[in-house]
Structure formats: C-alpha cells, structure tokens
Amino acid sequence: MGPPGADGRFGEFGGRFVPESLVPACQELERAFSDAWADPEYRAKLDAILRDYGGRPTPVTECFRLSERLGVRVLLKREDLVHAGSHKLNNVVGQALLTQRMGKRRMVAETGAGQHGVAAATAAALLGLECTVYMGELDTERQELNVFRMELLGAQVRPVRSGSRTLKDAVNEALRDWVATVGHTHYCLGSVMGPHPFPYMVRELQRVVGDEARAQCRVLLDGRDPDVVVACVGGGSNAAGTFAGFVETAARLVGVEAAGGAAATNGIPGVLHGMRSLLLQDEAGQILEAESISAGLDYPGIGPEHASLGASGRAAYESATDDEVLAAFQLMAETEGILPALEPAHAIAWVVREAGRSVPEGSSVLVTLSGRGDKDVAQVRDLLATGRPPR
Amino acid sequence: MTVAAGPPALEPWLRARRAGGSKLLVPYLMGAMTEDWVEALQAVAAAGADAVEVGIPFSDPMMDGPVIQEASVRALDRGATPHQVIDDVAASGVQVPVAVMTYYNIVFRAGHRRMAQSLSAAGIGAAIVPDLPLEELGPWAEAADAASVATVLLVAPSTPAARVERICARARGFVYAVARMGVTGERESLGSETAEVVGRIRAATDAPVCVGVGVSTPSQARAACEIADGVVVGSALVRRLLEGGGPEAAGEFVGRLREALDEG
Numbered sequence: 122m123g124p125p126g127a128d129g130r131f132g133e134f135g136g137r138f139v140p141e142s143l144v145p146a147c148q149e150l151e152r153a154f155s156d157a158w159a160d161p162e163y164r165a166k167l168d169a170i171l172r173d174y175g176g177r178p179t180p181v182t183e184c185f186r187l188s189e190r191l192g193v194r195v196l197l198k199r200e201d202l203v204h205a206g207s208h209k210l211n212n213v214v215g216q217a218l219l220t221q222r223m224g225k226r227r228m229v230a231e232t233g234a235g236q237h238g239v240a241a242a243t244a245a246a247l248l249g250l251e252c253t254v255y256m257g258e259l260d261t262e263r264q265e266l267n268v269f270r271m272e273l274l275g276a277q278v279r280p281v282r283s284g285s286r287t288l289k290d291a292v293n294e295a296l297r298d299w300v301a302t303v304g305h306t307h308y309c310l311g312s313v314m315g316p317h318p319f320p321y322m323v324r325e326l327q328r329v330v331g332d333e334a335r336a337q338c339r340v341l342l343d344g345r346d347p348d349v350v351v352a353c354v355g356g357g358s359n360a361a362g363t364f365a366g367f368v369e370t371a372a373r374l375v376g377v378e379a380a381g382g383a384a385a386t387n388g389i390p391g392v393l394h395g396m397r398s399l400l401l402q403d404e405a406g407q408i409l410e411a412e413s414i415s416a417g418l419d420y421p422g423i424g425p426e427h428a429s430l431g432a433s434g435r436a437a438y439e440s441a442t443d444d445e446v447l448a449a450f451q452l453m454a455e456t457e458g459i460l461p462a463l464e465p466a467h468a469i470a471w472v473v474r475e476a477g478r479s480v481p482e483g484s485s486v487l488v489t490l491s492g493r494g495d496k497d498v499a500q501v502r503d504l505l506a507t508g509r510p511p512r
Numbered sequence: 513m514t515v516a517a518g519p520p521a522l523e524p525w526l527r528a529r530r531a532g533g534s535k536l537l538v539p540y541l542m543g544a545m546t547e548d549w550v551e552a553l554q555a556v557a558a559a560g561a562d563a564v565e566v567g568i569p570f571s572d573p574m575m576d577g578p579v580i581q582e583a584s585v586r587a588l589d590r591g592a593t594p595h596q597v598i599d600d601v602a603a604s605g606v607q608v609p610v611a612v613m614t615y616y617n618i619v620f621r622a623g624h625r626r627m628a629q630s631l632s633a634a635g636i637g638a639a640i641v642p643d644l645p646l647e648e649l650g651p652w653a654e655a656a657d658a659a660s661v662a663t664v665l666l667v668a669p670s671t672p673a674a675r676v677e678r679i680c681a682r683a684r685g686f687v688y689a690v691a692r693m694g695v696t697g698e699r700e701s702l703g704s705e706t707a708e709v710v711g712r713i714r715a716a717t718d719a720p721v722c723v724g725v726g727v728s729t730p731s732q733a734r735a736a737c738e739i740a741d742g743v744v745v746g747s748a749l750v751r752r753l754l755e756g757g758g759p760e761a762a763g764e765f766v767g768r769l770r771e772a773l774d775e776g
Contacts, residue, residue: 128647138616140575140642141679142668142693283581284571293574300575301694303670392617392643393572405593406621407571 122324122365122426129317132432134425137316139395143296146303147395151318153223158325163218170214174247175204177211177329181337181487186456191476194485196341197459198334200359200492207462207492208330208359209240213309215326217244220307227251227302228309231295233260233288233355234417234464235267236492237311242276244309252276255294257287260416267496285410287419288355292394312356313424316395320424324361330489331366338487346370347487349480353467354378354385354438355418357427359491364436372487374436376427377471379418379446382411385431385438388423398425414443414504415463417492441470447504449473450494460494463501518635522563522609522662522685526720526742529562535773536686536742537733538722539749539766540565540613542583543597544590546753550604555763556749557606560770565640565744566601568594568614575615575642577697579747582754594618595630602634611638611664611685616652619644624652628659638662638685646679653682666690667713669705680717687713689723689740697747698728702735710739730772737773745769 129135137147157163171177179202184195200208213230220228228250232238238254245252254271258280261268271278284290292315299308313320313327338347350367352360354376364374378385388399393408401409401421411421423438430436441449446463449470453461461469468488472480480486494501519525526536539556543549543566556564569587573580587597594614601610612631619627619641631639639661644652649663656663662684667676670693680687689710692703703726713721723736724744733743745766752761 136648137645138643138648139645140668141645141666142670142690144645144647144668145670145672145675283578283585289572293572296574297577297695301692303693389621392615392620394574395643397620400617402617402621404621405595406618407588408617 122368125317125321131426131429134398134428135317135320136397137395138392138397139316140300142300143303147316147318149223153219154318154322157219157222163222167215167218171211171329175210175214176202178333179203181334181341183341184457187453190456191473192482193472193476193480195472196338196347196485196487198330198363198487198489200330201461201490205240205243206495207236207240208327208362209237209311210243211329211362212311212323212326212358213240213244216307216309217248217250220250221248223307225305225307227306229253229255229295229298229306230309230311231288231291232256232311233291233419234415234462235260235264235271235496236417236462238271238276238278239267239274241309242271242274245276246274253298254278255281255291255298257281257285257291259286260288263416263500264496287410287416289408289421296394312358313361313426314356314394314396314422320396320426323358324365324426327358327362328365330359330362331364334363334487335366335370342485346372348484349373349375349486351375351377351468351472351486352489353418353464353491354423354427355420355464357424359489361424361426363489364430368435375471376436376438377467378438378440379411379413379415379467380440380442381413382418382420383440384421384423385427386440393422396425398422399428414446415467417464418467439471441467445470445474447501450501460498461490462492462494463497465489465491519607519609519637522611522638523719525609526562526686530720530741534562535737535776536562536720536722537769537773538563538565538742538744540567540744540746541753541762542567542569542580542587542750543600544569544587544592545583548759550600551759552753552762553604553606555759556766557608559763559766561608561766562742563609563611564606565611565613565746566597568597568612568618570615570618573615575695577695577747579751579754580696583750594622598630598634598636601636609638610636611640612636613640616641616644619652624655628655628661631661632659636661638664640664640688642666646682649682664688667709669693669709673712676712677716680713680719683719686720686722687717688744689713689721691723691725691727691736694725696725698751699726702727702732706736707739730768733769734772734776737776
C-alpha cells in the first residue's frame with residue numbers, strides 16, 4: 122500500500138474536502154509528515170517511545186484452545202498489550218511528535234469508544250501537550266470510566282450533544298474546534314479517515330502492526346504467511362496498519378464491520394469529514410446514524426483506502442452482528458483468558474462464524490486484537506444481564 | 513411553477529448596487545427551518561436584502577456553529593429535502609437573487625449536473641459549497657457554469673496571497689471573506705483579521721466582497737462595510753427565527769441592518 126495520488130486519492134476515494142480555512146493547515150500537515158517520515162531522527166524517536174514506553178513489539182499469540190474448537194489455526198496480533206490498551210498509541214505518539222515538530226502546543230481529538238481519546242491524552246501527557254477530546258454524549262455514558270481516565274491524564278473531555286451524539290458528531294465538533302484554533306492546535310485524528318493526508322499518515326503510523334505481524338507469522342508458520350488476515354473496521358486504522366503488512370502476500374484480507382454500521386457493504390459514495398468514501402446515507406445525501414454495541418465502530422463511513430481496497434477486490438469487507446460479537450467476547454475470555462475489546466471481538470466473531478465455511482478447516486488466520494476489553498466489561502455485564510445474547 | 517422574469521443574475525446585480533453607492537446586505541436563513549419560512553424569506557427580501565442566502569439543510573454541517581446546526585436539525589426533523597427547499601424558493605416569487613448554501617455531499621448525491629440544472633430552473637442563480645475547496649471544485653464548477661449558476665468562493669484569514677488570487681479568479685457572484693478562523697455564529701466583535709482578508713481579496717479582484725461569519729449586529733455590519741462591499745448575516749437572523757420571531761421579527765431585524773448600512 123503506497124502513497125495516494127497527488128490529490129490524496131486512493132482510486133476514486135479520498136481527497137481533501139474541507140473549508141478554505143483548513144486547507145492551509147492540511148497542506149502544512151502534509152509537508153510536515155512527509156519531512157518527518159523521511160527524517161531518521163523523527164523515526165528513531167518514534168520507535169524509541171513505542172518500544173520503551175509503549176511496549177512494542179507486541180507478540181503474536183497462538184490460540185491453542187480456540188483453534189482446536191474452531192478447526193482453524195488462530196493467531197492474535199496483541200495490540201491489546203500496547204500501553205494504554207490499544208493500537209491507537211502507535212498513531213497518537215507519531216502525531217504528538219509531529220505536533221511538537223510543527224511548533225504547536227495543543228491537540229484536539231475525537232473518540233468513540235474512548236480508546237483513541239485515552240491514547241491521545243496519554244501521548245499529550247507524555248510530551249507535555251494540551252489535549253481536548255470530543256466524545257459523543259451517548260458514548261460518554263457508555264464509556265464512563267474512559268472519560269475519567271482521560272481526565273486523570275490531564276485532558277479536557279467535551280461531551281458532544283449534537284446529531285446522533287456518537288463518533289461522527291465528535292468528529293464534526295473536533296473539526297469545528299480545529300477551524301478556530303488551527304494556529305496552535307493539531308487535530309490528532311484517530312483513524313484512516315478525514316482529509317488528505319490523514320488517511321495516508323495514520324495508515325503509515327499503524328503499519329508497524331502489519332510489518333511486525335508478518336515477520337512474526339513467518340516464524341510461527343515455518344516461513345509462510347497466514348491464509349487469512351482479519352481485522353475490525355470502524356474508520357479502519359488497525360485494519361489498514363495490518364493490511365499494509367500483508368497486501369503484498371497471498372493472504373486473503375478481511376475487514377469486519379459492525380452490522381449496524383457496515384458502510385463498506387451498504388454505503389454509497391459520498392463526501393463526509395473531508396473525504397470521499399462509502400457512507401451510509403439517504404437519497405438526499407443526509408448521513409445516517411450507525412448503530413452498534415461497540416462505540417468504536419459506530420461510524421457511518423469507512424476510510425477511503427478501504428473503500429478503494431474493496432473496490433479493487435484486494436480486501437473483502439464483511440460484518441458481524443451484536444449477538445455474534447458478545448458470544449465471541451465470551452468465547453475468547455473462556456478459551457484463551459483474554460478479554461478483547463468489543464471492536465476486535467467483531468473480527469473474532471467473523472472467524473468463529475466462517476471457520477469450516479469460507480475459512481476451510483486447517484487454515485491459518487491472523488486476527489488483529491486491536492484493544493483490550495477492560496473498558497467494555499461493565500457494558501457487557503449489563504447486556505448479558507438483560508438476556509442477550511443467546512449462547 | 514413558472515418564473516416570469518426571475519431575479520437578476522447575482523454578480524451584475526451586486527456590481528450595479530455597489531456602483532449606485534449601496535452597501536450589500538446578504539441575510540442567510542435555513543430553508544424549511546420553520547413552517548412559515550417562505551414568508552420569512554419574502555419578509556427578508558422586502559426589508560432590503562440585496563440577495564438572500566438560503567441554506568439547504570445537511571446532517572453534518574461542520575462549518576456551522578450551534579445556531580445553524582439547530583436550524584438544520586429542525587429543518588430535517590420537519591422532513592426537509594433539497595428538492596423541496598429549491599421548489600419553495602422558486603414558488604416564493606422573491607425578486608432579489610438567491611444563493612443556496614449547502615454542503616458538498618448534498619450536491620454530490622444529487623449529481624453535479626442535476627443539481628445545477630434544478631437550481632437554474634428554480635431561478636436560483638448562485639451556490640455556496642463551503643467544504644468544496646479550489647482543488648476539488650472542477651466537476652461542480654463546470655456544471656454550475658454550464659447552468660449559469662454562480663459559484664461563490666470563500667477566502668479565509670489563513671489563505672495565503674497567491675492562493676487568494678487563484679480563488680478570486682474562479683469565484684463568481686461575489687467573494688465571501690471569512691471574517692475569522694472559526695465556525696458560523698454570533699460574536700461580540702468583528703474578527704481582528706477581517707481587514708487583512710478583505711485587503712488581500714481587493715488586491716486580487718474588483719468583484720464584490722462580502723464579509724461573513726460572526727457578523728451579528730447592525731453596528732458590526734456597518735463596521736464591516738467600511739472595509740468591504742457588504743455583509744452576510746446568518747446566525748443572528750436564524751436565532752430570531754428559532755426563537756419563534758417569525759417573518760415579522762426577521763423582516764424587522766433585516767430592516768435595522770439595512771438602515772445601519774444606509775446610514776453608514
């Protein structure tokens with residue numbers, strides 16, 4: 122997966138659809154990232170923080186009991202073991218360093234489940250930056266503890282009461298903040314979405330996941346690549362980082378969305394949050410509200426590079442229902458002693474469903490476990506108490 | 513519907529008004545935001561607007577502050593569609609030029625040509641699409657030009673001079689000078705960057721220049737018109753309609769803006 126075209130396009134998707142006020146800031150960021158990414162000093166600093174602070178490289182864990190149960194060999198890329206609990210740290214450390222490099226002192230971020238917000242607050246604390254996190258009011262209720270966590274880390278959390286009060290509205294609000302503060306503030310976007318250069322930059326910052334995993338899989342699989350590589354997709358940053366490591370191999374790439382927010386499957390080309398991509402929308406072009414138990418996947422769009430990978434057929438995008446996800450969450454806990462976040466539980470749910478079907482018995486499957494499930498425990502308890510899901 | 517004569521084309525009209533010594537007043541209201549919004553549109557036009565900006569509601573108005581966001585929500589809750597707003601404008605009989613303001617997904621979803629043609633057929637001669645910057649403008653601008661719909665472009669305080677020139681060369685109708693870095697909404701004062709933005713636009717074009725974003729009171733409008741040709745006033749008017757003031761309050765407010773500009 123190389124750089125996009127000069128206009129920020131991946132095939133027909135991507136681009137930069139922002140108000141004039143933000144165009145110079147996007148151009149500045151594009152130059153800054155391109156300089157930084159080619160600068161060995163920046164790369165060394167980033168690698169050192171991810172290693173000594175973040176705990177990289179993360180292991181690939183073979184799931185012996187689950188594999189036996191499913192009849193396919195399941196390997197997990199353990200991003201849940203990164204400091205702050207998810208792959209999001211890879212991206213925010215890169216962007217926080219970039220913020221300093223651009224001479225800015227503040228970051229704004231949007232968050233759904235709270236993982237990106239927690240990561241952004243963490244990186245801001247580490248590097249001495251101010252941080253404001255926008256979070257849909259509905260999500261602040263679902264993820265109360267993460268709100269407190271961000272506040273402990275010194276971030277200001279602003280609940281967003283407009284629209285569907287979820288992730289897409291948090292993005293709107295973060296963009297509105299950025300328009301007014303762009304002189305001293307960087308928008309630390311959490312996924313492979315938004316205007317160019319964000320989708321490209323965030324994918325590059327996340328490709329460490331796929332690059333590590335490919336080398337690790339070759340050791341575990343006697344020099345071979347996995348047959349199938351699976352990751353969950355909201356905006357799609359952990360999937361983009363994972364796929365970047367495997368796109369040149371023969372592995373089948375699968376992104377799994379929430380059934381209630383399956384923009385890759387049900388979306389129609391459109392423009393939102395600065396990018397042309399596949400979006401859930403009505404006939405007039407009004408954006409629809411995604412619905413999922415997982416706040417991190419409650420997004421009516423998908424990163425433009427995923428839309429392009431789907432259009433070219435190099436990756437396939439599928440979905441998992443809330444019930445399948447809860448069952449997968451429990452299965453992972455009981456068979457492997459791992460509580461996955463509800464987001465990657467979608468990827469696991471897909472493997473559980475497809476093992477012995479589209480994933481033939483004996484196949485090897487790499488799943489990116491993008492985050493840990495501690496944040497979801499209270500919600501899962503409540504969902505199970507109300508009688509869902511059928512096990 | 514039939515448009516007998518229809519309103520004049522935006523740019524020649526604004527140039528003529530300016531040549532006649534008038535400051536340009538462009539109020540904004542959100543299409544379909546209230547039951548009686550067409551009456552409000554008529555009242556605003558009758559109270560001395562030189563042109564009216566009509567919003568087509570979008571679910572995710574990222575350039576707008578809380579007041580216009582609320583108006584979008586109300587319009588969408590009332591079942592507003594782009595089609596209906598355009599038809600309402602056509603049927604309103606308003607004789608000053610109307611510019612629609614909406615976000616690009618509404619245009620993209622309808623199709624560039626289809627949107628441009630339906631605006632033109634409704635007698636709407638201009639459009640403002642704030643999330644469509646110069647680099648992405650091509651397909652829409654081509655369709656709009658072909659349908660004689662003027663595409664108004666924005667220049668922001670952050671826009672460098674060389675880019676201002678390119679924007680002004682492509683702008684039609686008037687050039688929209690964004691008074692401050694930020695979203696739409698009422699403010700205590702006119703942005704400190706306003707004069708500089710207008711100056712940069714003046715250096716690049718002799719087209720009419722209207723200042724918007726944060727212009728909320730008659731005295732602010734007058735101050736803006738000391739440096740620019742006119743003003744766009746949105747949130748202050750929309751708030752009055754949201755508060756239930758109706759066409760009367762809208763007309764009264766626009767009348768006061770008009771007076772302030774004429775006195776100035």
